[in-house]
Amino acid sequence: MSEKEKTCQTRWLKTNEISMKEYRKALEDAASLLRDGELVAFPTETVYGLGGNALDAEAAAKIYSAKGRPSDNPLIVHISYIDMLEPLVEEIPSVCRRLAFEFWPGPLTMILPKSDQVPMATTGGLDTVAVRMPAHGVALDLIDTCGLPLAAPSANRSGKPSPTRGEHVYHDLQGRIPMVLDAGAVEIGLESTIIDLSRPEPVILRPGKITYDDLKPFVPRLKEYHHPSGREIERPKAPGMKYTHYAPEGTMIMLPLHVEDDFFRALESKEKTAILASTEKIARWRRFCPDVTWIALGAEDDLDSLAHNLFHALRQCDLLDMETIYIESFSEDGLGEALMNRIRKASSCPLLIEKQ
Template sequence: MDTELLQATDENIEKAAHLLSQGKVVAFPTETVYGLGANALQKEAVEKIYQAKGRPSDNPLIVHVSSINMLRDLLYPNAIPPIYERVISKFWPGPLTILVPKPSNIPDIVTAGQNTLAVRLPAHEIARKLIEKCGFPLAAPSANTSGRPSPTLAAHVFEELGGRIPAILDGGSCDSGLESTVLDGIRNPPAILRPGGATLESLLQEIPNLLVYRKDFVDKSLEQAPSTPGMKYRHYTPNATVIVVERTENNDQLALIRDQFVKYPKEKIGVLKTGLSAKFDLEIDLGDTCDMVARNLFSGLRDMEKLGASVIIVQGISEKDEGLAVMNRLRKAAKYCIT
């Protein structure tokens, strides 16, 4: 199969929408990462997402809508749960996914058989235009091979899915760089199941009793039968050994990083820095603020892999703001976390 790389003009958005209406899959940009979309109402179309990615069938998908009215129509005759009214008003469109009761017109394959549906309204204009042009919601996980770092450029998608999908809409670099926050307001108390672009600090202003999965509580049933992506399987992993040097109040990150060079004398080691002034032979500076690191993390892992690093050491950051999502992704990618 030839994969067309389409600049996201109005004409090409129309072309991509036509492909999606035919039950095909198309990669498209969002403000978080590139998604691999298919008609969320059509089982056969959604199956092509799993086939292209090599994604396990028990890993559910997030559904993207172009407006709150599209979500209301999707859920009808039920309404959007009232707990979400304030967060939707503040965070949509944007990098926040909510869990709602699964409507009957959504195929089981989308939710991996669970009774909840993960859904969001993306902030990216191209994504919303595409969904609006389709007239139906799009199921869309990240547009990469399952388990790999998520793509933040159309080129990343082409490298992995070229030849597997018919088209990629190129909308440039993604602004956020990390996937959306997943909020389960149906639970009591409500919980963030996956941290992302909508930060814990900002969500706590709207939901004061909000918990964070794996930080405030653990629920083994969520790992056995996940209700949202990113909970069961190892993710975000390049073709290299990833070692994360965590940031704590007392540790010396530079000394710990240098220790790894002693432990792996025969490996080609690359360092992803997040504020260190020390220089390394092979290094990429991700930035020294949480939002910069979030934006550059996945591309940094991919670039370091291309540079031939067999070991990638990442300088961890504080878990404040976007740092919570950054460290969540790094711990999933890492073979070792060092404190």
């Protein structure tokens, strides 16, 4: 970002390295900024969020501006206790209460018809609002301290890999926001599951850590996630439906689920080429093209680690100026559906290998 684009000094505060007294002071400082309509980045269990007063249209506008995010891309509102939900929505249906009891605090976002208190700027012009209760101590403490519901998309420049560490936020938003609360690496590393409860048959709009199988016992008429198209894309009800997300600077190519060793034997080693894969596949493939950059995502049967490391690995590729990035495909069972959803959105194209 150029010096002209910088609008403020960004205070980067590492909450794990300060005393409890200093932590409480940092929360009060952050809360004061939020009450004044400013923005604060903070950790959640999924990714870092860029928070502003969800009831303030001007604060929402600042979020869009800081991220470079289109204003029709709705923001998720974060709360710290269930009573904060009631003023935000027309009503709380019984299915919402069941899901909140089971999964909140946690990585589940629910979409409901909004109340008049929530400005259209927060919802991307929609008459629905997306709400969740994060499972992270700093996030909950911040919301409690400021006493406000916080609209908080991922704290990155729009279209870039979501931030899973405080330094990711600072890299993207330094000079654009006044404060970053840094609590280290997040737990999950993928954004929350989003379920739309505003329609007769609830549907998953974005897969995440909480899966269809987790939700189905509580939502008998639940429809599985499907790739949005047509009007769903033109009028997105949830983040990530319409615009490019998660992409590194280089061209990312998704490998087929089953790729033969011959592909790597034929791959020309290039200085600016990276391959992102499981530790097992790297051990198998590295000997065929040792001169490319290999980045391990985790063990192939450990979906939690693969998901946790994905966005950090994409940012590593940017720091290394990788021009071409190949990434392994994984099983879509359980959390694998959310992992592959993010990989597809970050990829320029799948790799089509002709059979000999």
